[in-house]
Each structure stands twice: as C-alpha cells, then as structure tokens.
Amino acid sequence: MNEAPEAPALLPPVDVIEDAAGITLYADLPGVPKDKLSVRVDGEQLVIEGDIALEVPKDLEATHVEVSLPRYRRVFTLSKELDTARMSAELSQGVLKLHIQKAEHAKPRRIDVQIG
Numbered sequence: 001m002n003e004a005p006e007a008p009a010l011l012p013p014v015d016v017i018e019d020a021a022g023i024t025l026y027a028d029l030p031g032v033p034k035d036k037l038s039v040r041v042d043g044e045q046l047v048i049e050g051d052i053a054l055e056v057p058k059d060l061e062a063t064h065v066e067v068s069l070p071r072y073r074r075v076f077t078l079s080k081e082l083d084t085a086r087m088s089a090e091l092s093q094g095v096l097k098l099h100i101q102k103a104e105h106a107k108p109r110r111i112d113v114q115i116g
Contacts, residue, residue: 030094052069
C-alpha cells in the first residue's frame with residue numbers, strides 16, 4: 001500500500017534530559033495552541049506534531065516571512081527502557097514538557113548483601 005508522503009514541516013528544537021527516573025523532553029513549539037498539538041506513541045516511536053496558529057491581521061501583508069511552514073513535526077525512536085504508559089505532557093508558553101518514566105525493570109535498584 002502506498003502512503004502519502006509527509007507534508008513538509010519545521011523541526012522544533014528539543015532538549016532531552018535523562019535521570020534515574022526517566023527522561024524529560026522540552027520541545028520549542030511557538031505559535032502552537034493546545035488544540036493543534038498532537039503527542040502520540042506509535043509502536044516504538046514518539047511523534048510530536050503541531051500546527052502553527054499565527055494569524056496576520058486582514059489589513060496587513062507580511063513583507064518578510066522567516067517561518068514559511070505552518071507546522072512542526074518531530075519523531076523519536078523510544079528505548080524499551082521507557083514506560084510509555086507512564087507519560088505526562090504540559091504545554092506552557094510555547095514549550096512542550098514531556099516526561100516519560102523508566103520501566104521498573106530499567107530503574108537502578110539496590111541489592112542487599114547478606115553476611116553468611
């Protein structure tokens with residue numbers, strides 16, 4: 001089956017921070033309202049998509065445009081160490097903060113040593 005090619009999109013800048021509990025991802029998505037943002041897990045991939053909602057007033061015309069594409073899209077392959085059922089996402093002032101916890105089997109754990 002032939003799939004339609006993806007529409008061109010901007011790659012949002014992303015910072016990923018890992019700690020013992022999991023990863024936190026910060027994606028810059030200026031101009032994307034919550035209702036135009038899609039965050040989903042598809043198999044082993046995390047897909048972030050957002051449509052930019054920047055409106056130019058009717059009586060004005062842009063003479064210079066640096067953001068020429070109306071959407072963002074970024075895809076990441078997720079590690080099997082991450083528990084995609086335990087994710088949280090928050091959008092604030094154009095920045096998406098996404099936290100994915102590590103699976104229990106991947107978290108560091110302390111092993112008690114017995115004296116014999």
